[in-house]
Amino acid sequence: MTSTRMTGGQAIVRSMRAHGVDTVFGLPGVQLDHLFNALHDEGNAIRVLQPRHEQGAGYMALGYAQSTGRPGVYAVVPGPGLLNTTAALATAYACHAPVLALTGQIAAAAIDQGYGLLHEIPDQLGLIRRLTKWAARIDHPSAAPRLVGEAFAAMLGGVRGPVEVEMAMDTLGVEAPVTLLDPQAPPPPPEPDPEAIVRAAKLLAAAERPLIVCGGGAVDAADELLRVAEMLQAPVVAHRLGRGVVSDRHYLSHTQPVGHRLWADADAVLAVGTRLQQHRMTWGTDANLQIVRIDLEPTQMYRLGRPAVGIVADAAPALAALADALETVNRKRPSRKDELEGLKAAVMADLASRLGPQCAFIDALRAALPEDGFFVDELTQVGYVARSVFPVYRPRSYVSTGYQGTLGAGFATALGVKVANPDRAVLSISGDGGFMFNVQELASAVQHGIDVVAVVFDDGAYGNVRRMQEDLYGGRVIASDLRNPDFVKLAESFGAHGTRVETPAALRTAVERALARPGTTLIHVPVGKLPDPWGVSQPMSRARP
Numbered sequence: 001m002t003s004t005r006m007t008g009g010q011a012i013v014r015s016m017r018a019h020g021v022d023t024v025f026g027l028p029g030v031q032l033d034h035l036f037n038a039l040h041d042e043g044n045a046i047r048v049l050q051p052r053h054e055q056g057a058g059y060m061a062l063g064y065a066q067s068t069g070r071p072g073v074y075a076v077v078p079g080p081g082l083l084n085t086t087a088a089l090a091t092a093y094a095c096h097a098p099v100l101a102l103t104g105q106i107a108a109a110a111i112d113q114g115y116g117l118l119h120e121i122p123d124q125l126g127l128i129r130r131l132t133k134w135a136a137r138i139d140h141p142s143a144a145p146r147l148v149g150e151a152f153a154a155m156l157g158g159v160r161g162p163v164e165v166e167m168a169m170d171t172l173g174v175e176a177p178v179t180l181l182d183p184q185a186p187p188p189p190p191e192p193d194p195e196a197i198v199r200a201a202k203l204l205a206a207a208e209r210p211l212i213v214c215g216g217g218a219v220d221a222a223d224e225l226l227r228v229a230e231m232l233q234a235p236v237v238a239h240r241l242g243r244g245v246v247s248d249r250h251y252l253s254h255t256q257p258v259g260h261r262l263w264a265d266a267d268a269v270l271a272v273g274t275r276l277q278q279h280r281m282t283w284g285t286d287a288n289l290q291i292v293r294i295d296l297e298p299t300q301m302y303r304l305g306r307p308a309v310g311i312v313a314d315a316a317p318a319l320a321a322l323a324d325a326l327e328t329v330n331r332k333r334p335s336r337k338d339e340l341e342g343l344k345a346a347v348m349a350d351l352a353s354r355l356g357p358q359c360a361f362i363d364a365l366r367a368a369l370p371e372d373g374f375f376v377d378e379l380t381q382v383g384y385v386a387r388s389v390f391p392v393y394r395p396r397s398y399v400s401t402g403y404q405g406t407l408g409a410g411f412a413t414a415l416g417v418k419v420a421n422p423d424r425a426v427l428s429i430s431g432d433g434g435f436m437f438n439v440q441e442l443a444s445a446v447q448h449g450i451d452v453v454a455v456v457f458d459d460g461a462y463g464n465v466r467r468m469q470e471d472l473y474g475g476r477v478i479a480s481d482l483r484n485p486d487f488v489k490l491a492e493s494f495g496a497h498g499t500r501v502e503t504p505a506a507l508r509t510a511v512e513r514a515l516a517r518p519g520t521t522l523i524h525v526p527v528g529k530l531p532d533p534w535g536v537s538q539p540m541s542r543a544r545p
Contacts, residue, residue: 003177008167009038011144011178012102019152019183023047023419024102025060026075031104031119034172034510035075049419049448052440054081056412057102058088059438063416065097066399067374071155071218072416073335075102078166079119082128083207085405089131094404095217095241098155099162101128105137106494108168113465125166135160137168141176149184157186159217159297162309189296192313192321200270200292200309201325207268210234213259216241216402217273217295217315219395221426224319224375225272226250231326233333234270235262235340240377240400242274245438251344255388258347260539265470268292271307272444273315277403281306284544294318351389355531358385365427365455366391373425374399374417378410380431380535381464381481381530382457414452415445425453425515432458432484442494445520455523456487457506459530467532500524 012035016024019202027050029035039048051057054076061072076082092099105124106117115120121127129135134154138147146163155163173504192223204248205209210232218225222245229236230253237259243540246253254262256278263269263283268290281304285291291307293300294315301310311318323424351489352359369375375390376399377383392398401409414428435456445452466480479485491498497519501507514521534540 003179006141006176006178006484007034007175008138008141009034011141012138013038013042013165014147014180015145015148016438017042017045019071019148020182021046021071021073023049023064023072024075025049025051025057025064025416026102027054027057027081028075029104030079031077031106031154031169031338032153032172033169034506035102035104043330049203049444051412051444053438054084055087055445056098056415056438056441058085059409059412060416060419061099062088062092062095062097062409063376063399063413064172064420065092065099066095066413067396067417068420069098069396070420071098071100071152072420073100073102077119077287078104078106078124079121081119082124083121086131088409089128089162091401091404091406091409093131093133095400095402096160097162098160100151100155101132101162101164103128103164103166103320104172104372105166105168107170108139111168122309128164131162135164135166137166137449139171141171141174141178145179145181149181152355153184153186158189165258178477179273189314189317190312192311192318194321196309196311196320197321197325201322202328203267203290203292203308204232204270205326205330207232209266210270211259211262211266212236212266212272213268213276213279214238214242214245214272215274216244218245219273221272221315221319221367222246222395224316224323226252227323228319231323231330232334233336235336237262239278240387240398242403243398244395247393249393250408251340254340254344257351257388257537257539260543261343261347264543270294272319274298275403276304282540282542284542285377286544289544291362301335307466311419318437320409325390348389351385351537355385355533356534357527358382359389359534361457361507361525362386362389362505363499364508365429365511367510368514369427370425371399372429373416374421376410376417376426376428377463378428378430378434379405380434380457381459381527381533383429383431384533385537386429394510408434411435411454412438412441414454415441415450418450418452427511428452428454430454432456432460432482436484441492441495442491442520442522446495451518451520453521453523455525457486457512458487458524458526459528460484467529471532487522488526497521498524500526502526
């Protein structure tokens, strides 16, 4: 390969192009001048979308990554710029989302010297290494292709996760010979242990009441998972990131409330790409429950107790091998279709009777959203119930912050989802509290033509907090009531469509109209105090002794 003279900024940008990057969410600033110069000079090869806050940049990259499985990239200045994105980085880490943070630095000779320069913070690289899978500083343009390649290999290899690359502001402008490199293939995942596969197959084949629990690590193994589930006639229970791996139209697909009932009597559980945290810590285990785990992260095998069989491998090949092994040891099992459909119907009817207002709004949203549309949830009274009630038909189409529960992430994340999937509908739900965390991104949506439908359920409070203050702490209501704007006028002031509805039927009509026309739409839904979803849609009691 031949060397070409280029700046550090150009070396980073051209290395990203080699890895297929087509979009960067970012805010320019003096420490990133030469990076943005390089992005400008590449023309339309990489689209640059600027948000109105660094937090928005991080969440947009997160939505891009979660909805596609491809790297989402954002660029921000050092210090406070980077710190403003750390909630999004923590969420990407929790959800194993491939997000690349490109950050500036102060001048190279001043790094970590404590001079008090603009945007200087102590040990920025050390700090960000605690929130990412991998991070590095590029000290010379010639090192950019190698380190960018390592970043992508780390981000996409093994258990996926966010990474960071930084370069000093003066180094970004240094011109030097640079040899561009072909993309590095991430290290291949370990092959599933044949002996462990056989042991797992025998254990599951002997089970009378097998159960499968899947998480985000199973999103690329939908066909293989369904094959195993049908062979075992095992219900598949998904929560948040695993929603849609098996379509909710299939009689084997279930959410947490049904799973809680099934967990009580299960004699074997196959856990695929899930931490199994709530199930083991809250629902309980005993000596009669045998657990098989498939996970790329070896340490998962030792958290919350050792499984009967642990298989360290990517879900798809491990499940394919397991299905092949089951062919020789599994017995023919009668269909559980009638039993499981009856159980699901009974549980959903119970939820509707106890959480009627939320369920009615969720039914309206599902009816309006096309089957292949994206639903981006939030920490809101409707969102909590949606985790268990909203039907999902495809992997990656239910976008969530996972266990991180990042209040305020929803709307900005939805913008990234739409940028990555311009031909598919994207629906975001928020509460009035969470929506105002990133309300300024209405400007970004309108400016860049990101046609998302944002539904804001407004109860005038941080509703979950206020309920706990009222019900658990003797009415000690403090710092939980909210003063809100006129959301319709607010949307219109940004150039978006705004409308107010009060009933589920009107909400369905409003969403359908919004999806049928160009432009960003905010739908304001005032609600009163809604029924408490905890312990109902999210079972918290022990299911086993």
